[in-house]
Amino acid sequence: MSRRGLAAVASVLDQAASSATNILVLVLAARLSSASAFADFSMVYVAFSVLLGLNMAYVGQSLVLEKGEGLAGACRSAAGFTAAVSAAAGALLAAAGLMLPGATGRAFLALGLVLPLVLLQDGLRYCFSALRAPERALAADALRLVCVVAALALQPEGASAGRLVLAWGLSALPALGLGLWLLRPYVRGSRTDLRPYLRRGHLGQRFVVEFAVGNGSSQLAVLGLGVFATPLAVGALRGATTLFGPLNVLFNSANAFGPPVLGRLGGRRATVRATAALGLVLAAVGAGWATALYLLPDRLGRELLGDTWASASALLPATGAQYAVMGLGTCALLTLRVLAPKATLSLQVVFSLLSVGLLLGGYAVWGVAGAAWALAAGSALKALAAWWRVARLSAAVPAPAEPAPTPAA
Numbered sequence: 001m002s003r004r005g006l007a008a009v010a011s012v013l014d015q016a017a018s019s020a021t022n023i024l025v026l027v028l029a030a031r032l033s034s035a036s037a038f039a040d041f042s043m044v045y046v047a048f049s050v051l052l053g054l055n056m057a058y059v060g061q062s063l064v065l066e067k068g069e070g071l072a073g074a075c076r077s078a079a080g081f082t083a084a085v086s087a088a089a090g091a092l093l094a095a096a097g098l099m100l101p102g103a104t105g106r107a108f109l110a111l112g113l114v115l116p117l118v119l120l121q122d123g124l125r126y127c128f129s130a131l132r133a134p135e136r137a138l139a140a141d142a143l144r145l146v147c148v149v150a151a152l153a154l155q156p157e158g159a160s161a162g163r164l165v166l167a168w169g170l171s172a173l174p175a176l177g178l179g180l181w182l183l184r185p186y187v188r189g190s191r192t193d194l195r196p197y198l199r200r201g202h203l204g205q206r207f208v209v210e211f212a213v214g215n216g217s218s219q220l221a222v223l224g225l226g227v228f229a230t231p232l233a234v235g236a237l238r239g240a241t242t243l244f245g246p247l248n249v250l251f252n253s254a255n256a257f258g259p260p261v262l263g264r265l266g267g268r269r270a271t272v273r274a275t276a277a278l279g280l281v282l283a284a285v286g287a288g289w290a291t292a293l294y295l296l297p298d299r300l301g302r303e304l305l306g307d308t309w310a311s312a313s314a315l316l317p318a319t320g321a322q323y324a325v326m327g328l329g330t331c332a333l334l335t336l337r338v339l340a341p342k343a344t345l346s347l348q349v350v351f352s353l354l355s356v357g358l359l360l361g362g363y364a365v366w367g368v369a370g371a372a373w374a375l376a377a378g379s380a381l382k383a384l385a386a387w388w389r390v391a392r393l394s395a396a397v398p399a400p401a402e403p404a405p406t407p408a409a
Contacts, residue, residue: 103162294317
């Protein structure tokens with residue numbers, strides 16, 4: 001296998017390790033703690049997830065677009081900025097935890113203490129992505145997965161949320177140490193400069209707005225559906241979406257590790273051809289995964305989702321169609337992220353809000369199946385608009401000039 005193929009495999013495995021860590025943390029915490037303690041832990045983990053997404057958007061997404069001689073300095077500066085900002089955010093969370101009463105306050109206090117460790121450890125993934133060394137990110141994240149599972153497995157049954165948060169956060173230390181050691185040869189001798197992150201117009205500011213709109217609209221859609229729909233309908237949509245978790249790993253890998261690879265293709269048209277081919281592959285994988293789930297025996301389906309399987313399985317055609325077109329849309333947005341980073345914000349804002357309206361309208365007219373097909377329609381429209389913008393960018397490339405005719409002798 002070529003070096004580029006090995007890098008792609010390492011990127012997917014790294015994203016899989018990161019996703020598995022997040023899933024297992026919640027599973028182990030739920031098994032160890034009481035209902036009230038897990039509720040506190042879940043609140044803390046939601047807060048962490050939001051901060052993680054903001055850091056990924058502001059620092060990580062802009063870092064993977066860097067290239068050239070200043071890449072080492074950019075990686076060192078990104079790590080330094082993440083460390084400084086996470087320390088400040090951790091101090092605020094710790095102060096809030098001291099003011100909140102009871103177990104909830106202690107859980108947020110614990111998050112404030114460990115936040116710099118977990119955010120910096122995750123942020124190193126984007127440094128390795130920009131440096132085209134995803135195998136080093138995989139090594140650190142695999143160690144993180146092993147350590148967090150071991151740390152939580154050693155906790156006693158009925159452990160408090162604060163104790164679980166501390167165990168989860170401190171278990172990032174070995175992976176953080178390994179990541180910094182693996183990064184050191186690349187950034188040795190470079191200088192840390194935090195000023196670009198503080199300037200107005202930094203590219204990460206647009207990506208933060210995109211994250212806020214996308215994440216906020218999805219939460220708004222769920223809340224809105226919960227007002228008008230029954231809990232069974234919400235559970236069916238959640239269950240159907242959960243079954244497509246492996247595809248989310250592929251989409252996240254493309255977003256996190258795609259830009260550095262595409263930047264080496266050497267031209268706009270080559271980038272568009274590569275992402276179009278990748279989009280078709282992801283769409284085919286999504287359709288194949290949906291078909292496999294649809295043909296799954298009910299006995300195995302109930303092992304996966306329990307009683308929710310009956311209602312969720314009826315939505316698999318619609319959710320499968322949604323994920324198939326999401327593969328195309330993800331690659332279109334990835335193309336724009338590389339060729340015209342400022343072009344993605346308007347698309348994310350318009351079509352995230354459109355998806356909310358389609359979701360609620362679809363449920364009002366055709367019930368939960370209508371809501372699922374409405375989400376698929378929203379994803380299809382978003383993919384179509386993104387590829388249309390890519391086509392406009394490609395058409396704007398001037399044709400190569402023809403050589404001047406040689407004068408006759």
